[in-house]
Amino acid sequence: MTQKDFDEIAELALTHTGIVLGNHKVNMVYARIARRLRVLGITTFKSYLTYLRSNFQSESTEFVNALTTNLTSFFRENHHFDYLRHEAFPKLKQQGRKRVRIWSSGCSIGQEAYSIAITLKQSSFPSDWDIKILATDLDSNVVEKGRQGIYPADSISSLPDNIKQSYFKHSHDGKIIRVKDALREKVCFKRLNLLEDWPVKGPFDIIFCRNVVIYFNRETQRTLFDRYANLLPVGGYLFIGHSESLNGISTRFESIGNTIYKKIR
Numbered sequence: 375m376t377q378k379d380f381d382e383i384a385e386l387a388l389t390h391t392g393i394v395l396g397n398h399k400v401n402m403v404y405a406r407i408a409r410r411l412r413v414l415g416i417t418t419f420k421s422y423l424t425y426l427r428s429n430f431q432s433e434s435t436e437f438v439n440a441l442t443t444n445l446t447s448f449f450r451e452n453h454h455f456d457y458l459r460h461e462a463f464p465k466l467k468q469q470g471r472k473r474v475r476i477w478s479s480g481c482s483i484g485q486e487a488y489s490i491a492i493t494l495k496q497s498s499f500p501s502d503w504d505i506k507i508l509a510t511d512l513d514s515n516v517v518e519k520g521r522q523g524i525y526p527a528d529s530i531s532s533l534p535d536n537i538k539q540s541y542f543k544h545s546h547d548g549k550i551i552r553v554k555d556a557l558r559e560k561v562c563f564k565r566l567n568l569l570e571d572w573p574v575k576g577p578f579d580i581i582f583c584r585n586v587v588i589y590f591n592r593e594t595q596r597t598l599f600d601r602y603a604n605l606l607p608v609g610g611y612l613f614i615g616h617s618e619s620l621n622g623i624s625t626r627f628e629s630i631g632n633t634i635y636k637k638i639r
């Protein structure tokens with residue numbers, strides 16, 4: 375892979391995904407795109423780029439899927455779920471609107487959305503409330519994995535036994551778990567590119583966008599958080615990742631600590 379090939383890949387990634395690939399990502403890009411070359415039987419990056427340009431409709435999904443970083447886990451950054459349980463959900467209950475909408479954007483394989491769903495179940499909202507979780511990601515492979523809700527058993531090994539028993543089924547050999555249907559049907563999975571139009575209705579009460587914008591430049595982050603603010607009511611919540619911040623990015627949110635924000639304007 376020449377510098378010119380890398381620059382072209384980085385340019386395409388930025389335009390189509392918002393993901394910034396600095397020169398320090400050369401090895402990562404090499405390893406991930408080389409897999410596509412092997413699958414297609416193409417021997418040089420130059421030829422792959424020619425192939426990508428002339429088959430953009432079909433190959434762009436695979437190209438984008440190869441470049442996303444999908445690291446996630448159940449109850450990752452657990453303090454966010456504590457906040458939902460003890461602060462956000464009781465407040466929504468008090469408001470009594472009987473409608474709750476939550477968006478897990480950049481959901482990866484869905485473990486974030488299922489963690490929200492478990493927390494909702496534990497919070498015993500009245501049964502006549504209309505509650506929905508939307509989970510979206512750019513990478514079509516992870517969206518499908520989320521929809522299936524099938525994971526290696528060790529992905530839930532650190533969860534309390536009562537959660538394991540209530541919400542997951544083990545395979546016969548015990549190596550795989552599946553999210554039980556009652557939980558799966560609470561989450562609607564869709565492919566959505568945060569850089570493009572959003573076919574979502576809103577308004578949302580809560581938006582999770584965690585560990586997604588670290589890969590974006592500040593300009594993309596500004597536009598994105600402005601669009602999130604447009605979909606939240608004043609007082610609506612935004613949860614971001616542990617190494618992310620809205621400092622210098624948006625004045626429409628107020629920090630309430632621990633990478634949790636409230637929309638103020």
Ligand SMILES: C[S@@+](CC[C@H](N)C(=O)[O-])C[C@H]1O[C@@H](n2cnc3c(N)ncnc32)[C@H](O)[C@@H]1O
Binds near residue numbers: 450566568
């Ligand atoms: C590191 S994962 C974070 C998963 C989860 N939110 C968490 O914190 O555990 C980042 C996700 O953002 C997604 N992503 C990257 N660029 C995106 C874009 N332009 N639109 C939607 N999702 C994107 C990636 O596909 C990836 O699954």
